[in-house]
Amino acid sequence: MADLSINFAGIKSPNPFWLASAPPSNSGAQIHRAFEHGWGGAVWKTIGPPVLNVSNRYGAWHYGANKMLAINNVELISDRPVDVNLREIREVKRAWPDRAVVVSAMVESKPEAWHTIVRQIEDTGADGIELNYGCPHGMSERGMGSAVGQVPEYCERITNWVASVAKIPVIVKLTPNITNIVLPAHAALQGGADALSLINTVNSIIAVDLDTFELVPSIGGKGGHGGYAGPAVKPIALAMLAALGSDPTVSGSGKPISGMGGIGTWRDAAEFLLLGAGSLQVCTAAMHYGFRIIEDLCDGLSNWMDSKGFTDIDAIRGKSLHRVSAFQNFDLSFRAVARINPERCIKCNLCYVACNDTAHQCIDQIPNSDRPQPTVREQDCVGCRLCYNVCPVENCIEMVQEPSGRTSVTWAEIGQSEPAVTEDWEAMQRYRSAHGIEIH
Amino acid sequence: MTNALTEQFPPLTTHEALVEANRCLYCYDAPCTQACPTHIDIPRFIKKIATANMLGSATTILSSNLLGATCARVCPVQELCEGACVLGSEHKPITIGRLQRHAMDHAFNHGLNGFLKPGPATGKRIAVIGAGPAGLSCAGELARRGHHVTIFEKRELAGGLSTYGIIVLREPVEIALAEADMIRQLGVDIQTGVDIGRDITAADLQSQFDAVFLSVGLGASPSLGIPGEDHVLDGLDYISRSKLDPASLLPGRSVLVIGAGNTAIDCATVAKRLGSQQVTMIYRRTEREMTAYDHEYSFVKNEGVSFEFLAQPVRVISENGVVTGLACVRTRLTPHPEPIEGSAFILPADQIIKAIGQNRPSIAVLLGLATERGLIGVNADLETSTPGIYAGGDCIRAKGAASTVMAVQDGKLAATAIHNKVMANG
Numbered sequence: 077m078a079d080l081s082i083n084f085a086g087i088k089s090p091n092p093f094w095l096a097s098a099p100p101s102n103s104g105a106q107i108h109r110a111f112e113h114g115w116g117g118a119v120w121k122t123i124g125p126p127v128l129n130v131s132n133r134y135g136a137w138h139y140g141a142n143k144m145l146a147i148n149n150v151e152l153i154s155d156r157p158v159d160v161n162l163r164e165i166r167e168v169k170r171a172w173p174d175r176a177v178v179v180s181a182m183v184e185s186k187p188e189a190w191h192t193i194v195r196q197i198e199d200t201g202a203d204g205i206e207l208n209y210g211c212p213h214g215m216s217e218r219g220m221g222s223a224v225g226q227v228p229e230y231c232e233r234i235t236n237w238v239a240s241v242a243k244i245p246v247i248v249k250l251t252p253n254i255t256n257i258v259l260p261a262h263a264a265l266q267g268g269a270d271a272l273s274l275i276n277t278v279n280s281i282i283a284v285d286l287d288t289f290e291l292v293p294s295i296g297g298k299g300g301h302g303g304y305a306g307p308a309v310k311p312i313a314l315a316m317l318a319a320l321g322s323d324p325t326v327s328g329s330g331k332p333i334s335g336m337g338g339i340g341t342w343r344d345a346a347e348f349l350l351l352g353a354g355s356l357q358v359c360t361a362a363m364h365y366g367f368r369i370i371e372d373l374c375d376g377l378s379n380w381m382d383s384k385g386f387t388d389i390d391a392i393r394g395k396s397l398h399r400v401s402a403f404q405n406f407d408l409s410f411r412a413v414a415r416i417n418p419e420r421c422i423k424c425n426l427c428y429v430a431c432n433d434t435a436h437q438c439i440d441q442i443p444n445s446d447r448p449q450p451t452v453r454e455q456d457c458v459g460c461r462l463c464y465n466v467c468p469v470e471n472c473i474e475m476v477q478e479p480s481g482r483t484s485v486t487w488a489e490i491g492q493s494e495p496a497v498t499e500d501w502e503a504m505q506r507y508r509s510a511h512g513i514e515i516h
Numbered sequence: 517m518t519n520a521l522t523e524q525f526p527p528l529t530t531h532e533a534l535v536e537a538n539r540c541l542y543c544y545d546a547p548c549t550q551a552c553p554t555h556i557d558i559p560r561f562i563k564k565i566a567t568a569n570m571l572g573s574a575t576t577i578l579s580s581n582l583l584g585a586t587c588a589r590v591c592p593v594q595e596l597c598e599g600a601c602v603l604g605s606e607h608k609p610i611t612i613g614r615l616q617r618h619a620m621d622h623a624f625n626h627g628l629n630g631f632l633k634p635g636p637a638t639g640k641r642i643a644v645i646g647a648g649p650a651g652l653s654c655a656g657e658l659a660r661r662g663h664h665v666t667i668f669e670k671r672e673l674a675g676g677l678s679t680y681g682i683i684v685l686r687e688p689v690e691i692a693l694a695e696a697d698m699i700r701q702l703g704v705d706i707q708t709g710v711d712i713g714r715d716i717t718a719a720d721l722q723s724q725f726d727a728v729f730l731s732v733g734l735g736a737s738p739s740l741g742i743p744g745e746d747h748v749l750d751g752l753d754y755i756s757r758s759k760l761d762p763a764s765l766l767p768g769r770s771v772l773v774i775g776a777g778n779t780a781i782d783c784a785t786v787a788k789r790l791g792s793q794q795v796t797m798i799y800r801r802t803e804r805e806m807t808a809y810d811h812e813y814s815f816v817k818n819e820g821v822s823f824e825f826l827a828q829p830v831r832v833i834s835e836n837g838v839v840t841g842l843a844c845v846r847t848r849l850t851p852h853p854e855p856i857e858g859s860a861f862i863l864p865a866d867q868i869i870k871a872i873g874q875n876r877p878s879i880a881v882l883l884g885l886a887t888e889r890g891l892i893g894v895n896a897d898l899e900t901s902t903p904g905i906y907a908g909g910d911c912i913r914a915k916g917a918a919s920t921v922m923a924v925q926d927g928k929l930a931a932t933a934i935h936n937k938v939m940a941n942g
Contacts, residue, residue, distance in 0.1 A: 140538035140566065141531075422602035429544035447547060468541050 078381035079388040080374060082116070084332050084355040085245040085271040087203045089116035089176035091374050092349070092389055096336050096357035097121050097180035097206060097249075099151060100367070104164030108171065113367040114374060117176025118168075119357060122153035122208045123161045124182040124193070124220070132293035135282035135302060146308035147360050148280045150300065152214045153182055158196065166200040176355075177201075178247065182208040182220050185230065190237045197244075204244050207235065207269075209260070210251035210276020212303050222276070225251035228263035235267025245270040247334060250316075252309075253279050257316045258323045265329050272320065273334035273357065275313045277303025306338055306360035313337025314351055318400045321352035327397075340369075342376030352394035404488040411480035412459040414439075414452045420472040423447040427463035427473060435462045436516075454478070456516050482511055521762050521789075523589075524685040525614060533618045537566035540610050543602055548612060551600035553925045554581040558597055562615055574623035575631045577616055582632075582656040583649050583924045585624065585695050586678045588617035589687040591921050594811045624694055634703040635662030640938045643668065643725040645879070647706055648676020649920045650731035650909025652699045653927025654934075659702035661935050666725075668710040673760075674699075676733055677910075678920065680756040683782045685789070689759050718883050722904070726938045729930050730883075730892060730900070730907035731923070735875035740774065744832025747839045751775065751783045751871030758786045768867025770794040772842050774829055776806040780871035781813065784821045787869070796863065798824045798844065800853035824863065828855055832868060841865050877911045889914045897933035898926060904937070906930045 080091040094117035095101045095110055102121045110118060129152055139145040154161055169177045179197045183189040197205055209231055211221030224230045231248070239246050248264035250257060252275040261272055279301045283292035291299025317335050320326045326333075335353025339345055340361035348356055361369055386392050416427065416439075428450040431439040438456035441448035452463070459475065467473040487498070496503035508515070528536070540562040548558040556577055564573035577584035593599070593613040601609030640663045644651045647669035655665040673679050675692035682692075700706055710716060721728050737750050751773070757765050767790035773783045776799035788795045797816075799806065802825045806813060817823075824844075831843040846859035876890035886893040886901035891914045898906045908926025910918045 141535040142538075422605050423543075423547070424541045424602045425544035425546075426541060 078378045078386055080116075080378060080381075082355055082389050084176070084334065085204070085247070087117070087176045087178065087245055087355075088174075089355070090174055091116035091370075092354075092356045093345070093370055093373050094118055094176055094178070094334070094355055094357050095362060096359040097178075097208065098359040098363075099149075100359060100362045102154060103156070104168050107168050107177075110362075110367045110370070111168075111172045111175050114370045115175070115367065117178065117203075117355070119178040119180050119206050120154075120161065120165055120202075122180040122182050122211070123158050123197075124153050124208075124215075125184065125218075126157075127152040127155050127214070129155050130295050132295050133302075135293045135299075137282055137306075137308065144306060144360070144364050146280075146282075146304055146306035147363065148277070148282045148302035148304045150213045150295070150302040153180075153208070153211065158193075162196055162200050165197070165202055169201040169203075176203050178204040178206050180206040180208050180249070182211065182215060185219055185224065185234060187237045190234060191241050194238055194242050198242070202244065204247055204270075205238065205242060206247040206249050206273060207238060208249055208276075209234075209264075210249050210253075212251065212253055212277055212279050213301060222251040222253055225249075225260055225276070226254050228259045231260045232263035232267040235264050235269050239268030239270075247271040247273050249276055250274040251276045252312055252316055252337075257319050258326065261320050261323070261326050265326065265331060269331065271332045271334060271354070272326070273336065274316050274320070275309065275337040277305045278309055278312060280304030306364075307340055308338065310338030310344060310347075314347060317348060317351045317353060318397065321394060321397045322400045327352075340364075342373050342380065345373060345377055346380055346392070349389065349392050350394070350396035351400070352397050354393060404491075405486050407484045408486060408490075409480045409482040409484050411478050412461075412475040413454045413457040413478050414459065414461070414463050414473055415454070415476045416450055416452055416463075416467075416473050417471070418449050418451075420469050421449065422469055422472075423449065424468060425450060426466045426468065430462050430466045435460050439463060458515075482513075521684050521758070523688055527621055528614050528618045533565055533615060536611055536615055537562045539603070540566070541602065547600040547602060548597040548610075551596045552580075553596070553919075553921045554587070554928065556580040556584070556597075556616075558612055558616075561619055562610065562612070565615055565619060570619060570622040570626070571629055571631075573619040575628065577619055578623070578628070578632065581921070581924055581928075582653050582699065583678070583695055583920065584616055585620035585691050586649060586682075586687060587921050587924065588613050588620055589691065590678070590682050590919075592809050592811070592917075592919060595809065595917075596921070624691075632656075632660070632698065632702055634659045637664070638662040638939065640664065640726045641666070641724065642727050642729065642934060642938070643721050644729045644731060645712055645721075646670070646676060646731040646733060646909070646911075647674035647696060647708070648731055648733050648909060648923065649678060650923035650927040650930075651676070651729065652696060653924040654729045654731065654906075654908065654931045655704045655706075655927075656699045656702055657928050657931030658934060659699070659704050661931070663935070663938070665704045667704060667706045668712060668716060669706060669708045670711045672708055674706050674708060676731075680759065681752055681779070682759075682920075683755055683786055684759055685785060712879060713882050726904070726941070727934045728905045729927070729934065730879060730905065730911060731909040731927065732877045732879050733874075733910045735877050737870060738872060738875050740829060740870055740872065742829055742831055744834055744839075747832050747834055747837075747868065748774070749867065749869045751779050751869050752874070754783050754869050755779070755786065758790075765790060767791045768865065770865050771796070771867045771869065772863055772865040773797045773869045773871060774842075775799065775871040775873070776801075776803075776808055776823075777871060777873065778808045778812055780869075781808045781816045781821075783869045783871050784816055785819055787867070788816075788819045788821055792867070795821045796824050796865075797821060798827050798829060798842070798863070800826070800828045800847050801849060802826060805849075826853070827861075827863075828853060830855075830860070833862065839866055839868055842868055874910075879911070888912075898930040899933060899937075906934055 097119040133151045137146040209225030215221035216223040248269040332354030334355040335348035336357035438453045497507040561573045561576040597612045598609040644667040674696035678692035771787040771792045827844045833841040841864045845855045847853035892907040909923035
């Protein structure tokens with residue numbers, strides 16, 4: 077059994093799975109129940125100034141027959157008074173000393189307001205504070221949430237207000253609604269953050285109703301962008317996590333990152349860990365299936381770690397980060413071609429039509445006794461991998477590495493050694509013919 | 517036990533249909549479409565269900581097969597589209613028949629937004645004999661091309677076997693009648709209770725119409741040729757009563773069904789579901805030679821019907837006009853079934869039904885048409901030996917299994933040939 081426990085910027089929990097600051101962590105009763113199910117920690121739903129919520133606050137994107145590939149919401153921060161939340165936080169922490177209890181907060185952009193909330197949170201015995209700089213709706217219109225997260229200077233300044241008084245770890249939660257995630261991360265670290273977390277929800281409009289022409293969900297006839305979350309955002313979250321993990325300033329700071337955004341299974345969790353997450357936060361999956369999902373999150377992760385010979389979370393954390401690179405560093409001489417296993421092929425011809433209509437026209441229909449057999453013309457295959465992706469049969473199409481006959485070279489290297497090739501088509505054509513690169 | 521007189525499968529719910537439609541891979545050059553005798557673009561209609569374009573789904577089906585609602589229910593899908601589904605290799609082909617029914621139900625409940633309308637009038641008059649699937653399909657396709665079509669149907673209701681011969685478990689009468697009504701809405705005049713030779717002569721047909729399509733199906737059940745046969749119920753009659761006048765069918769306690777084709781299986785199913793305690797099918801050969809589809813055979817075994825193979829009826833036993841049993845002998849296959857001497861035995865029964873096929877249609881003789889194996893002979897255009905007279909459906913099915921979908925395709929092909937011919941004639 078692998079040891080799943082973590083120590084995240086000094087915050088300890090028996091496993092890396094925390095409920096994210098969201099509806100599942102709205103009350104002490106819910107978090108008690110979550111901890112009974114085995115969650116390692118919880119980030120309390122953001123406490124802060126008074127709010128009023130609306131009905132029809134969640135929209136969802138259903139893809140095909142699959143429900144809730146993503147959810148979006150216009151729910152605000154906790155609509156329960158701060159003192160009620162503080163009392164329950166204290167009770168939960170007293171009852172569950174081994175679990176991580178982190179409190180998300182968001183207050184007016186004034187130093188006194190932040191100092192007050194920090195002292196109140198610390199007084200409960202909570203393990204850490206998460207600064208909500210991500211909420212993309214409602215609070216941002218009041219100058220909080222993503223209104224802070226999207227401006228690195230604000231982000232740094234407020235982080236500094238908090239960090240200068242806080243005795244417990246301060247986590248800054250970043251909004252993905254920004255062009256370059258690295259800039260607010262730098263600002264947060266500059267402001268004194270002990271850790272980062274990402275991603276908060278993504279700006280989104282889920283749908284338009286084709287009968288009423290209203291947005292979905294319709295709030296008394298109106299709608300607007302809400303925070304997008306769930307399985308659909310995982311690739312965005314992974315990219316941002318990797319961007320921070322491979323940024324020298326962030327990784328050099330040694331400050332851990334709590335990863336979230338679309339984690340629903342232990343497999344997702346393992347990917348976040350491999351790209352450097354030090355703890356994992358989960359919301360939508362719990363909202364879809366309830367707290368019981370923690371069982372397989374832990375069990376699956378533990379079994380996978382055992383099968384790979386990893387004994388603790390640190391052994392896998394960031395293990396794939398050195399693989400994160402950029403196009404200019406990719407080996408242009410690397411060659412892979414698709415190969416279809418006729419024994420496994422069910423002849424649905426999805427590879428054929430995809431290649432023929434939208435890729436590189438290198439799959440032929442070879443006449444057969446039964447139905448024609450799609451077959452890759454390997455000399456013409458550019459290795460685009462579209463057929464591999466559309467094939468519905470497991471282990472039917474594989475991408476096979478083939479020698480290209482060329483020495484390894486990257487775009488960056490060509491740019492250095494033969495800059496004209498990168499600027500002029502004629503030079504490029506000469507380069508191609510010199511290196512036997514034929515594009516049909 | 518489910519009711520004998522309601523459709524076996526409930527309609528798919530919207531959610532079930534959505535899940536199933538999304539499971540479809542949307543094959544390119546799909547084998548299901550190739551396997552469908554009417555070449556319905558199956559992946560296309562299924563994807564339209566997945567996108568909630570139900571009208572588009574229904575019109576995709578109807579543009580290839582006007583009897584999509586019947587075919588959705590009665591097609592031997594295991595042998596055709598579903599049998600060809602590439603997901604069959606994972607043992608779970610798409611339930612194409614039920615999805616097609618889902619789309620067609622939607623069309624009947626919500627209309628077709630003018631999709632089916634008669635073409636610009638050509639002034640050509642076509643007679644169709646028989647309002648079964650082949651006739652309705654041919655008439656509908658001709659009407660869509662602007663021809664004036666009159667169907668002459670011998671029986672009281674249109675629909676042919678869909679109305680009279682498919683047990684309710686598979687297709688309720690209402691569906692068959694609604695389908696015939698759809699053809700009527702194309703401007704086709706369906707005259708029922710009209711018998712060729714009695715109410716209208718062959719000469720009338722040829723003089724009053726530019727072309728004739730024969731879709732008369734098959735004739736009555738042949739005789740068993742055994743003493744006491746007048747006590748034996750006719751299988752097709754038994755089924756049509758179960759559909760149109762179920763109250764008139766009194767279930768026997770112990771029922772024997774003579775024959776082992778699909779109709780025999782249907783009779784046994786109805787008898788069992790009407791409450792007969794013991795239902796036994798009697799066949800001169802073995803299960804290997806049965807003409808019923810494998811899935812029908814499995815179905816009826818699950819219904820609790822038993823079988824008496826290698827048995828040949830020789831005499832109906834009755835007391836005071838009431839059936840008490842059937843005297844039989846054992847047979848052996850040589851490979852023809854030969855009675856074994858001294859092997860006589862009696863199967864007790866209070867009801868005996870025969871379903872041993874149907875006679876050849878008599879209209880070929882009436883019209884002086886060339887025949888093939890007793891059925892109407894046709895060329896590749898489905899034209900008979902008399903120019904201008906075409907035929908399709910069971911009455912030409914000299915080879916291969918007769919089925920509704922084949923009849924629908926015959927009607928379609930004949931309509932094209934008739935159209936080309938009458939338009940070429942100017």
